[in-house]
Amino acid sequence: MTEAGSKALAISGLDCFYGEVQVLYGLDLVLNKGEVLCLFGRNGAGKTTTLKAIMGLVPAAAGSIRLDGTELTGLAAHDVPKAGVAYVPQGRRLFAEMTVTENIEIGLMTRGKGKAVRENVLDLFPLLRQRLRQRSGTLSGG
Structure with missing residues (x-):
């Protein structure tokens, strides 16, 4: 239940x-x-x-x-x-040479979203908080 x-x-x-x-x-x-x-x-x-x-x-x-x-x-x-349902297919549409922070910021900018959405994303994926300065291309699985 x-x-x-x-x-x-x-x-x-x-x-x-x-x-x-x-x-x-x-x-x-x-x-x-x-x-x-x-x-x-x-x-x-x-x-x-x-x-x-x-x-x-x-x-x-x-x-x-x-x-x-x-x-x-x-x-x-x-x-x-x-x-209320979303599907996120496997994919690596990231800018590999940019940091995790930069990739998130670009995604927010293209969708006209701000700080609250960024915080929600980081709450959903807490390990990203530890990797904000890491180049996206070095993440396991992108």
């Missing part, structure tokens, strides 16, 4: 296809606020499809995806983040 006011992502009976090929078969999972969930498996097991289905990028043929009781399966992909 979730704490009052906390969010839970609940997937039940999720089936997804690429054309005629079914990739997800009745997937069930629950992720409560503050938990970490790892999806792992061989190539083609459905890890990326699961994430894309949550984000509305792959349609659900059956089942339900809910965030704190709000159904996401009927939402357009651009409306899913507005409901």
Whole structure:
């Protein structure tokens, strides 16, 4: 169960296809606020499809995806983040020669965000606080 006011992502009976090929078969999972969930498996097991289905990028043929009781399966992909879910695909779109601080500042500037957002980012990723002066290209995984 979730704490009052906390969010839970609940997937039940999720089936997804690429054309005629079914990739997800009745997937069930629950992720409560503050938990970490790892999806792992061989190539083609459905890890990326699961994430894309949550984000509305792959349609659900059956089942339900809910965030704190709000159904996401009927939402357009651009409306899913507005409901409170984000997908950050693997990527290293950093300026490798610049510091972590400089990369964060550029991201904030391009989005018109300020100090409060910077602090929220550093709260979400506390190890970055220790590496603000480090060149981004020297970070493990970028």
